Amino acid sequence: MTSTTNDARPITILWATQSGRAKACARRTIRLLHSSLGITPNNIQGQCSFDDFGADGFLSLGQQQNSLLLMFVSTTGDAEQCTSIASTWAKLLSKSLPHTTFQHCQFALFALGDRAYGPDAYCAAGRKVAARLNQLSAIPICTLGYGDDGSLNGGVFADLDVWLEGQLFPTLKAMIGGGQLKLLDASCSSALDDKEIKMYTVKAIRQADAAENENVALHEWQNERYQQHYANCFKHSCPTTAYQYNGDIKRRITSNANQLDCKTHPLLGRVSVNNRITADDWMQNTRHIRINVLSSMKGDAPTLSGASVTELPYQAGDVATILPSNPSSLVSRFLSVLPTAIRSIADGTIHIQYNQHHTQTSMNNHPWPQYCTLRGLLTHCADIQSLPEREDLFALSSFCNPNHEDGNDHREKLISLSETSGAALYGDYIIREKRNWVDVLYDFDSIRFEEGGAKLTLEDLHFSIASSPSFIQMNRSPTVSNGFALELCVAVVEGSTPFGRPYTGCCSKYLESISPCSDQTTSDGSDIVRLWIHPGSFSNLPLDIRENPSPHHYFTTPVLYVGAGTGIAPLRSLILEREAIMMQNGATSISSSATTVEGNRDGNDDNILVFGCRSKAKDYYYGEEWEEFVKTKRLRIIPAFSRDQKVGKLYVQRALREAGGGSGELIVQHILEHNGAVYIAGGSKMARAVKDEIVEALTNTLGSEKTAKKLLNKLKRTGKFSIEAWS
Ligand SMILES: Cc1cc2nc3c(=O)[nH]c(=O)nc-3n(C[C@H](O)[C@H](O)[C@H](O)COP(=O)(O)O)c2cc1C
Numbered sequence: 001m002t003s004t005t006n007d008a009r010p011i012t013i014l015w016a017t018q019s020g021r022a023k024a025c026a027r028r029t030i031r032l033l034h035s036s037l038g039i040t041p042n043n044i045q046g047q048c049s050f051d052d053f054g055a056d057g058f059l060s061l062g063q064q065q066n067s068l069l070l071m072f073v074s075t076t077g078d079a080e081q082c083t084s085i086a087s088t089w090a091k092l093l094s095k096s097l098p099h100t101t102f103q104h105c106q107f108a109l110f111a112l113g114d115r116a117y118g119p120d121a122y123c124a125a126g127r128k129v130a131a132r133l134n135q136l137s138a139i140p141i142c143t144l145g146y147g148d149d150g151s152l153n154g155g156v157f158a159d160l161d162v163w164l165e166g167q168l169f170p171t172l173k174a175m176i177g178g179g180q181l182k183l184l185d186a187s188c189s190s191a192l193d194d195k196e197i198k199m200y201t202v203k204a205i206r207q208a209d210a211a212e213n214e215n216v217a218l219h220e221w222q223n224e225r226y227q228q229h230y231a232n233c234f235k236h237s238c239p240t241t242a243y244q245y246n247g248d249i250k251r252r253i254t255s256n257a258n259q260l261d262c263k264t265h266p267l268l269g270r271v272s273v274n275n276r277i278t279a280d281d282w283m284q285n286t287r288h289i290r291i292n293v294l295s296s297m298k299g300d301a302p303t304l305s306g307a308s309v310t311e312l313p314y315q316a317g318d319v320a321t322i323l324p325s326n327p328s329s330l331v332s333r334f335l336s337v338l339p340t341a342i343r344s345i346a347d348g349t350i351h352i353q354y355n356q357h358h359t360q361t362s363m364n365n366h367p368w369p370q371y372c373t374l375r376g377l378l379t380h381c382a383d384i385q386s387l388p389e390r391e392d393l394f395a396l397s398s399f400c401n402p403n404h405e406d407g408n409d410h411r412e413k414l415i416s417l418s419e420t421s422g423a424a425l426y427g428d429y430i431i432r433e434k435r436n437w438v439d440v441l442y443d444f445d446s447i448r449f450e451e452g453g454a455k456l457t458l459e460d461l462h463f464s465i466a467s468s469p470s471f472i473q474m475n476r477s478p479t480v481s482n483g484f485a486l487e488l489c490v491a492v493v494e495g496s497t498p499f500g501r502p503y504t505g506c507c508s509k510y511l512e513s514i515s516p517c518s519d520q521t522t523s524d525g526s527d528i529v530r531l532w533i534h535p536g537s538f539s540n541l542p543l544d545i546r547e548n549p550s551p552h553h554y555f556t557t558p559v560l561y562v563g564a565g566t567g568i569a570p571l572r573s574l575i576l577e578r579e580a581i582m583m584q585n586g587a588t589s590i591s592s593s594a595t596t597v598e599g600n601r602d603g604n605d606d607n608i609l610v611f612g613c614r615s616k617a618k619d620y621y622y623g624e625e626w627e628e629f630v631k632t633k634r635l636r637i638i639p640a641f642s643r644d645q646k647v648g649k650l651y652v653q654r655a656l657r658e659a660g661g662g663s664g665e666l667i668v669q670h671i672l673e674h675n676g677a678v679y680i681a682g683g684s685k686m687a688r689a690v691k692d693e694i695v696e697a698l699t700n701t702l703g704s705e706k707t708a709k710k711l712l713n714k715l716k717r718t719g720k721f722s723i724e725a726w727s
Contacts (some may be wrong), residue, residue: 008182010045012061014053015072016085016125019727022072022112023049024389025147025160029070029110029168031391036169037176043183049084051240055091062102062138068181069107069138070168071129077537078691078716078723079117079124087240092132102138108168109133110145112156117688120709122148141175142167154423157390161420203353204345204458219525220376221369225349229369231265233381234530236367238263239321242532266323266530269293270523271514272485282618285492286566289511291320291529292485316577317538317570317679317724320486323530324510326385330438331378337441339454342461346375350458374458384437385506387430394418396440396447399456404446414444434503486533489569489621538679540719541574543581552633554582555606557720558676560666562690564612564640564652567682568621570724574679575607579634605636608670610659612640612652612686638666653689657697664697671711672701677720687725 013030015022030047033039046053050071061067076082081089111126123146130144145163147156154161175181221230244264273290335343352368368381378384388396397414400407416422417429429435441447447456492512493505517523542557555578561571609626613619616639620626629635640655660666670676671694678694680687691712698708715721 008184009066011068012046013070014046016082018076018082022074026072027391050088055088062105067105071109073126074112075125079121081125101136105138112147114149142171203351229371233369241534271516271527279618287490289488316573317536319536321532324507325380334438339448390418400446401449403451404449407446410444410446433497489566491566537722537724560608560678562610562680564682564686570681608636610638614643616641653693667697668701681724684725687723
């Protein structure tokens with residue numbers, strides 16, 4: 001049933017994602033809504049993350065008659081919400097919201113997760129959003145969808161198709177047939193068909209100027225001509241939780257960070273140290289990187305004059321978000337697999353303009369600079385190293401040139417790769433072989449075939465390749481001279497696929513490639529990085545000093561840190577923070593011969609670090625620093641060198657269990673007797689295993705798993721139990 005009257009309401013589609021799958025599910029749904037139910041794009045609004053849509057806008061949906069919400073929500077961390085819904089979720093939880101807030105709203109929700117996280121955590125974020133909306137009087141139109149990473153033949157995408165076919169589409173069909181869902185006639189919109197809708201108009205407005213283009217690609221965002229346009233474009237990537245800085249370097253997180261004018265330009269930092277910290281002959285290249293933060297891109301420099309250590313504009317456990325650039329060799333390769341018409345204007349100025357019929361929300365999320373060169377755009381704004389999603393392959397299929405001998409074949413192949421039935425093929429071709437945009441465009445050469453005119457135009461190039469920033473755990477740098485500095489511990493992602501194709505990680509490789517430059521005057525600008533700083537999970541580090549500190553017990557709350565690999569970065573930050581506080585409060589070097597026992601608490605149990613790596617000689621990150629702290633009784637370290645064992649392998653969870661007795665005594669003593677805090681950082685599987693170990697140890701003492709989990713939840717609420725995990 002279509003309508004031209006204003007009783008028709010668009011369907012609002014929103015997602016909460018960490019790594020993009022929820023967004024890909026939404027894109028697939030939008031396409032299928034059109035092809036299966038005839039729901040045209042002019043009936044859909046939003047199409048962005050919750051926080052980009054805005055918490056206030058989201059709440060107002062509840063008051064609009066007949067509003068229909070379609071949501072895709074992924075779970076991250078320890079059963080937590082993703083960052084792209086953080087502000088909205090905080091507002092949704094507000095106790096002051098009347099229980100009728102969403103009384104006019106109907107919704108459907110697809111929750112993404114991984115069953116391996118256990119029944120409590122599985123799809124917890126999506127379940128919580130649905131439960132809260134129910135509480136606020138929103139009505140679900142069908143059962144909650146569950147997408148499991150581990151589902152056969154396509155993971156969450158296989159589950160999505162089953163949910164769409166079995167639940168959502170039949171319900172929507174019935175609603176349309178019964179008149180409960182009135183749709184706008186396609187003719188009500190200036191856009192008639194989604195194939196005709198172009199987000200942008202892109203015009204080449206100036207030919208390349210030879211002298212100017214010397215090395216222009218690498219530094220184009222710093223080039224005066226384009227700088228402001230790039231600055232505006234980067235601003236859109238600002239994480240919603242990024243700190244806003246003001247003149248006197250006070251940090252502030254704006255509650256309206258979803259709004260464009262509250263987003264900030266990235267800070268600019270200069271890499272001053274970039275050292276390998278794994279043995280030269282070790283397979284893993286891990287870097288210790290120091291970045292001196294200079295100013296924000298707008299030029300309002302945060303200065304540190306007179307600030308004491310605790311007044312630094314960031315806090316232990318904060319996270320840096322880096323905007324990487326692509327290497328020029330890869331950009332050249334990308335250009336070489338595009339049709340000549342596009343390639344030939346690579347170094348001239350282009351003007352990218354948003355088209356009128358796109359909503360304000362889309363305009364506020366403009367991922368491209370208005371004026372730039374294509375080469376610069378591909379270098380600094382596009383994630384051409386990412387793996388195309390199924391929907392991207394479907395979109396690409398329409399550009400295969402039928403005049404090419406394989407054109408039709410290519411088209412069909414790309415379509416079948418995008419279907420659920422082609423999940424195994426997609427898994428083999430894209431995921432296992434890590435084929436990125438460049439690889440796919442290279443293989444499907446009918447897309448660049450010229451005969452009869454290549455179909456792919458500059459405007460079509462947006463796909464979904466706008467780059468998104470990468471989160472990196474950071475440390476506060478202990479030495480600060482001019483401005484402030486932060487440190488990163490970065491494992492460079494590189495390897496080869498089952499067929500021997502080399503691959504690298506975009507952000508880690510970018511950071512590795514930066515040569516530090518100590519002298520500002522001789523720098524060519526390639527050592528300058530763009531970043532934001534925002535809070536991580538460890539924002540409640542206990543820093544209270546005891547009333548009468550002894551040489552070994554400064555803090556009222558002891559902390560147990562558990563981490564593996566680069567998980568050490570945020571933990572090191574916490575340890576150094578407590579060290580700095582201790583020194584500020586008068587601690588001097590502590591004699592190594594001092595007694596180590598006070599009551600039943602070891603001298604160095606203020607800080608206990610359980611750290612896992614493969615080998616003491618090869619990848620014991622910051623090992624010398626730890627040994628120094630151990631010598632002076634400021635840290636107890638329990639290492640798990642997995643490959644150094646005579647028999648089997650030793651991982652952090654076992655090291656933790658075996659410390660202090662053999663069956664979790666250390667855990668019980670630390671949490672129950674010493675009222676200690678626990679922070680876990682590193683890969684999500686490791687974090688899960690450590691948490692399970694803690695639950696088991698507490699269960700054995702407290703008598704039931706329920707009581708143990710209840711206690712951990714209480715610690716979590718008070719900031720004394722926290723996990724910072726990534727895949
Ligand atoms: C660090 C991390 C933590 C995760 N925690 C959970 C969890 O607690 N529960 C769950 O069901 N899935 C969890 N997952 C799995 C994700 O929800 C799943 O991979 C999802 O498909 C990712 O979707 P996205 O790309 O939209 O972020 C976690 C994944 C990562 C990387």
